Amino acid sequence: MALTLNTKPNPSARTAPSITPYLTPKQVATMTGGALTEGQLKQDRMEAEANGTPPKIPYYRISYRKVHYKPDDVRAYLETLRVE
Numbered sequence: 001m002a003l004t005l006n007t008k009p010n011p012s013a014r015t016a017p018s019i020t021p022y023l024t025p026k027q028v029a030t031m032t033g034g035a036l037t038e039g040q041l042k043q044d045r046m047e048a049e050a051n052g053t054p055p056k057i058p059y060y061r062i063s064y065r066k067v068h069y070k071p072d073d074v075r076a077y078l079e080t081l082r083v084e
Contacts, residue, residue, distance in 0.1 A: 022060065022068035031074060035081075041069075
């Protein structure tokens with residue numbers, strides 16, 4: 001007797017909502033090829049907090065030591081650096 005797998009989708013099964021992945025500072029540095037380093041991102045956040053101004057790239061503070069960036073925000077910032 002051969003075993004077969006049930007490959008039919010279960011319509012009652014719940015699927016996780018699609019969430020845009022957020023980037024850590026290390027992932028941002030990798031994504032930008034080193035154009036933005038973890039240190040530069042940290043300095044930007046610290047200067048913005050000290051001066052009461054918005055940072056160059058908006059971020060989410062998950063905890064005291066953990067921040068995340070939206071990939072679209074990183075791309076938008078890089079577009080501001082474009083020279084034609």
